[in-house]
Amino acid sequence: MRGLVRQGALTPEDKALLLGLELETRRVSASEVLWYEDTDADLFCVLKEGWAYSYRHLENGSKQILKLYLPGDIIGLRDFGFSRRLAGVAMINEGVVCPFSYQQLLELFGRSALAVGLMATAVRQQALLTERLVYLGRHDAQERLAHFLYELYLRLKRIGAVEDNSFLMPLSQEQIGDALGLSPVHVSRTFSMLRDDGLVTRDRQQITLPDPEALAQLVEFDDNYINESLPTDLSVLSIASLAVDNRKEPGVHSTVDK
Amino acid sequence: MRGLVRQGALTPEDKALLLGLELETRRVSASEVLWYEDTDADLFCVLKEGWAYSYRHLENGSKQILKLYLPGDIIGLRDFGFSRRLAGVAMINEGVVCPFSYQQLLELFGRSALAVGLMATAVRQQALLTERLVYLGRHDAQERLAHFLYELYLRLKRIGAVEDNSFLMPLSQEQIGDALGLSPVHVSRTFSMLRDDGLVTRDRQQITLPDPEALAQLVEFDDNYINESLPTDLSVLSIASLAVDNRKEPGVHSTVDK
DNA sequence: CGAACGGTTGACAAGGGTCAAGTTCGGTGG
DNA sequence: CCACCGAACTTGACCCTTGTCAACCGTTCG
Incomplete structure (x- = not known):
């Protein structure tokens, strides 16, 4: 300083x-x-x-x-x-x-709505992180997974990627485990529990939430941190998208890994 | 957008x-x-x-x-x-x-170094959160506590509140548990383990790290997320402090009391 | 002196990790 | 079209870490 x-x-x-x-x-x-x-x-x-x-x-x-x-x-x-x-x-x-x-x-x-928006975007991402922190610290596997899926559901719905309470989720169970701090084995077990409770059905990568509200209740989800549209709900991205969509080009591949 | x-x-x-x-x-x-x-x-x-x-x-x-x-x-x-x-x-x-x-x-x-600094500060706080997330997700109680104490040690050292590898920590074990996702009972047990390993000693609220480096190694601490002084390492706070310190009481006892 | 609070210790149970043996499915090659 | 393979997922057995409950101790404060 x-x-x-x-x-x-x-x-x-x-x-x-x-x-x-x-x-x-x-x-x-x-x-x-x-x-x-x-x-x-x-x-x-x-x-x-x-x-x-x-x-x-x-x-x-x-x-x-x-x-x-x-x-x-x-x-x-x-x-x-x-x-x-x-x-x-x-x-x-x-x-x-x-x-x-x-x-x-x-x-x-001051004068830059963009700057404000970026700051807000950063803060918003932090809110998601925070929510995950709470779940890692104080919830068991079933609640973590339920929360994870419901968050995904809301975020995807926001961008129009949910149909009939159903969406595509291209993550392996190992990756889900890495996100939630669980072993892949236990992710599998937990999915079974949620299925048995009628909260989630799954076919390959297709996830369906028969009753999203029930899930929301299970995870005491406060969705305002996802849905709230702040005064300057920009997302530079979209601006960028607009500007770009005109002149598309297939790009360069660089690295791969597994 | x-x-x-x-x-x-x-x-x-x-x-x-x-x-x-x-x-x-x-x-x-x-x-x-x-x-x-x-x-x-x-x-x-x-x-x-x-x-x-x-x-x-x-x-x-x-x-x-x-x-x-x-x-x-x-x-x-x-x-x-x-x-x-x-x-x-x-x-x-x-x-x-x-x-x-x-x-x-x-x-x-653009023109506001303050804005940049605030953004950087927000991002920096996010880095701390992120680090805790990693520890909640993938480390056991001993590693969590060790990491927690070492992070505290670094942050306090930065502001001159560490003397002889020792500092005051006014948190109850229940609060530490709430931060690390552990029960208060287990926090107590874990402190005992660290003490037995010669990594941490504690007298009431006085924490001493006999060998900070050993701790750092245990927790694979990458301290650049705390110490790195970025180009615009401001901290508006300090500016605020400056501005205020002139017309306010000395009040420079740094912290703590019970 | 006696609450009240924070910390310690022990016994027990449960959630979740690990290992290992299947199973399903999509892809590949014959 | 079928046999085979590997990746991802499932299931069971077992064990370890941690939570829970409870008793106990030491300080502090009224």
Whole structure:
């Protein structure tokens, strides 16, 4: 940071913005909750003293800590681009924080909707990661697989790749295991359980979810982290796609591996 | 995206940038590797067709899949701000990608070093998450705890909160369990094992790592994701701190108390 | 002094890993 | 058209890691 300042990397705009911030620090006590899961996301903080953590409470009564924040860390970038908090944050010991509003962050990105969108996209990917972390930490094989399939179902539906609650899934069970932290053998067993419960049917790579809602309930899926369309729901990709679709060309193959 | 365009949310600068991109699509075959772990990070892609995944290979021979990419997803934001890839990316089936350079991304962020820094900070936090994901998925209790403590050690050292290989850790064993996906009972057992192996000693909240290198080896720690100081290693936080420190109390006791 | 809390230890059970022996299916070659 | 092969999946037996429950201990705090 001093780095940044020294390097003179800050533009006049940056400097103006920084000076314009009304900075205020707040002393917070041990165990104090900075914000709860699912509340309005409006600000983030720099943690100046003390330790904090972000967490998710699960319906089965357990909780998963997602990230520890140490002095100097920024808390709350995770929720940028979402309207509600994906996780709560609480102090561990007493400390000091310095809050900023997302509004200020937006001004920082200033004129570029693309930059905002990219940031939001990155944050969104982080949300998916986070969700998987929760499942690896606190759920058994059946819940992990159910969650995995349901997430896939939602993401594919979003891009129109689901028909009749059914979609193609080109992953081997070994790869699924590598994603969920399970052995391929157990993935197979788990598929059988889900089939026996009538939640998933499968023929080769064709997956069908006879009753997606039932699955959703099993995995307490909060789909707003996938479906929420934020103000700037861009996806540069699509822009890129548009621009490109005109002049197609078969490309170059490079490496392969197995 | 069409959303973005329709909304007219794109500034003239954005549009110019988009038009200025030389877009090229590349057809990629099934199992093709887009890039390997630990190689130079210079570009990212929009996945236009096919499925892909990012992964980490572990020394114990297993592998952890971090994220699945479906058509429309952006691949490689993860590594923005790092010089080397934290994870490999491979195709699952055949598909089409559309590559962009990080350079272009930088131009997008254009004049604001702050914006770049924030993005990099977000990405960096994602790296920590990713690392925990790998440990939850593919490592036993002892390795998880060792990794957790070593990561803490590095992060605290970075901010000067380690003395004589020793630091204060204000977390209860239950909280550690919630972070690592373990029961509090087993956290206790695991601490005992590490103590018996001479890797960690502990007195109340005081943790000492007699031989940090030995720990590092046990957890195959790649510390560049914590220590690498990227070109724009800012941390807005510190700027904030600076701005604030002038007109606030000394309050520089770094952390902790119970 | 006595709760209450966090940590420790032991006994037991369960979820999941590993190994090994099938089974199914798509592809290949005769 | 059929025999064969390999990859992916399935199933069973067995064992190890970890969770659960419970009793116990040491500190801290009222």
